[in-house]
Every structure is written in structure tokens, then in C-alpha cells.
Amino acid sequence: MASQLGRINLLPTSRALASGVPLAPRINHSIPTGQTGGHEAHGAVGARSDVPASWAFKAGARGHIGKTNALPTSTLQQRFVHTSAPVPAAHPMAAAHGVPRASATGVPDFSPYKAKSSGLNRNVAYFAVGALGVLSASGAKSTVSDILSNMAASADVLALAKIEVEMGAIPEGKNLIVKWRGKPVFIRHRTSDEIDEANQVDIKSLRDPEADSDRAQRPEWLVMLGVCTHLGCVPIGEAGDYGGWFCPCHGSHYDISGRIRRGPAPLNLEVPEYSFNDDEEKIVIG
Numbered sequence: 001m002a003s004q005l006g007r008i009n010l011l012p013t014s015r016a017l018a019s020g021v022p023l024a025p026r027i028n029h030s031i032p033t034g035q036t037g038g039h040e041a042h043g044a045v046g047a048r049s050d051v052p053a054s055w056a057f058k059a060g061a062r063g064h065i066g067k068t069n070a071l072p073t074s075t076l077q078q079r080f081v082h083t084s085a086p087v088p089a090a091h092p093m094a095a096a097h098g099v100p101r102a103s104a105t106g107v108p109d110f111s112p113y114k115a116k117s118s119g120l121n122r123n124v125a126y127f128a129v130g131a132l133g134v135l136s137a138s139g140a141k142s143t144v145s146d147i148l149s150n151m152a153a154s155a156d157v158l159a160l161a162k163i164e165v166e167m168g169a170i171p172e173g174k175n176l177i178v179k180w181r182g183k184p185v186f187i188r189h190r191t192s193d194e195i196d197e198a199n200q201v202d203i204k205s206l207r208d209p210e211a212d213s214d215r216a217q218r219p220e221w222l223v224m225l226g227v228c229t230h231l232g233c234v235p236i237g238e239a240g241d242y243g244g245w246f247c248p249c250h251g252s253h254y255d256i257s258g259r260i261r262r263g264p265a266p267l268n269l270e271v272p273e274y275s276f277n278d279d280e281e282k283i284v285i286g
Contacts, residue, residue: 162286164277167221175237177226180285184226184234185272186245187283190256195219197243198257208268212257215271223274223283224258230265245269 153161163180165187170176173194176187190198198212216222226234226245233249240246241262242255252263259268274285 162284164280164282164284167276167281167283172220177237178285180272185285186222186224186226186237186258186269188222188224188237188256190220190222194243194256198255201255201257201259207260207266210259210268215257215259215268217274218276221276221283222256222258223285224269224271227270228252228265229260229267229269230263235269 160181163178165176165178167189170187170189172189173191174189176189178185178187195212201212203209203211212219215224228235228247228249230247230250230252233247235245235247235252235254237245240253242253244256244258244261245254246252247254247263247265250264252265253261254265254269255261257268258271260266272285274283276282277284
């Protein structure tokens with residue numbers, strides 16, 4: 001089946017003659033013939049009419065041979081090459097220093113900003129580190145001071161840190177109970193018989209061995225916390241089997257020196273820190 005062949009006309013990529021042959025004065029488009037007598041000999045010299053030129057378009061194996069004119073594949077652009085050396089960009093500080101400074105790559109030259117000597121840079125670095133250290137230390141000090149001030153006892157608690165008791169207000173052979181730091185304190189003005197009784201006790205027989213002289217700074221004055229060492233109850237004064245204090249909660253008995261003699265309590269009544277103010281005749285607790 002014979003295919004239908006047609007002519008394709010495209011815009012020329014180069015200047016051509018009316019016959020379709022490209023205009024190239026110095027290029028021979030003729031097909032040379034071989035030597036006479038050879039297998040390539042075809043008779044007269046010149047272009048063969050039965051063989052298309054190599055530049056011609058072939059539409060198909062059995063197709064029609066026609067002329068092709070095509071548009072340029074790209075836009076023709078003119079480019080120019082500079083042979084002169086590039087002029088480097090001037091530094092913005094060149095005019096201020098009176099010396100033209102520039103870089104061959106166009107990167108600004110920052111040499112005017114550099115220190116004149118390495119020692120200057122070192123001194124500036126030391127100064128900056130020292131200033132930062134001082135500021136850090138000051139901030140840390142302020143922070144610690146605020147934390148400690150918040151953790152400190154308030155004014156009402158400090159007011160109760162120490163209490164003063166007039167010794168003349170306690171007659172001999174009597175007890176006085178005062179409140180100190182939320183706890184009761186027993187103050188006993190002992191008689192001479194009570195002192196002798198406390199000293200005659202065999203220390204080795206006590207559950208919590210302690211001499212009376214170690215518990216009382218002055219023999220006639222006994223100061224103790226009124227808290228039972230068993231479960232924290234408040235003992236009753238001038239009661240019990242030993243004439244001292246008795247805890248009704250679980251039956252602990254203390255002698256006239258506040259030492260445990262019977263019952264579940266494991267230790268003697270605690271003696272707080274106290275002192276005597278002889279000028280004002282007061283007992284200072286705390």
C-alpha cells in the first residue's frame with residue numbers, strides 16, 4: 001500500500017537558494033564520482049540525479065524526497081568576552097583611612113577593624129571575662145541572700161526563741177510551767193531535801209543513767225521540757241511513785257530530777273539550753 005507523501009515547508013535555518021540548496025559558496029554539495037573502470041564509475045562527472053544530496057530529508061523508504069526548511073533551534077545571542085583585568089571594589093572605610101583597600105574577589109576588606117596588636121585583643125578578652133564573672137557572682141550572691149532570707153524564721157518566731165523567767169516568782173518547792181517554742185517547760189525550785197534525794201539515787205540502776213549534777217546547772221533550779229519521751233504526752237507534776245512527775249497516758253514515772261524510773265518511756269525528760277541572768281535574777285531559756 002503506497003503511502004501518501006507530501007512536501008513539508010519550514011522556515012530556513014540558514015539562507016538557501018530557490019532550488020532549496022543551502023547557500024554555501026565554499027562548500028561543494030556535489031557527489032564525486034569514482035574512477036573510470038572501477039565499480040564506482042558512473043559515467044559523466046557531476047552530481048547524480050538519482051541520488052539525493054546528503055543534506056536532503058528522507059520521508060520514507062518508498063517516500064517522496066523533498067526539501068526541508070526549519071526554524072532555528074535556539075535564539076541567536078551575542079556574547080562578548082572582556083580581556084581587561086577586573087577592577088576590585090573599594091572598601092567603604094578606604095576614604096576615611098586615606099589608603100585604598102579592596103579585594104580582588106569583591107569581598108570587602110575588614111583590615112581597618114582589626115586591632116593594632118594581639119595584646120590589645122587579649123586585654124579586651126580578659127576584661128570582658130572579668131566583668132562577666134563579677135556580674136555572675138553578684139547575681140548569685142543576691143539569689144542566695146533572697147533564698148536564705150525567705151527560709152529564716154519570722155519575727156514572731158524569733159521573739160519566742162528566748163524567754164526570760166523571774167526566779168523570784170517561783171517559791172521554793174514549787175513548779176512553774178511556761179511555753180517555749182510551742183512546748184511546755186517545767187521549772188522546779190527544789191528544796192534541800194529534794195536535792196539530797198536526787199543525789200542518793202544509784203545511777204547504775206537507772207534506765208537512762210544520768211547524774212543530777214549533769215541535769216541541773218544549779219542544784220536548786222531544775223529546768224526540763226514537759227514532754228514525755230514515750231509518746232509526747234505532758235506529765236503531771238508532783239505525782240508518781242517517786243515524787244517527781246507522772247505521765248497518765250501510759251504510766252511513766254519520773255523522779256525529782258526528771259529521770260525515768262518506771263514505765264514505757266525510754267529516756268529521761270530533756271533538758272533545754274538555758275542560762276542565768278544574775279543581774280536581773282532571771283532564767284533565760286533558749
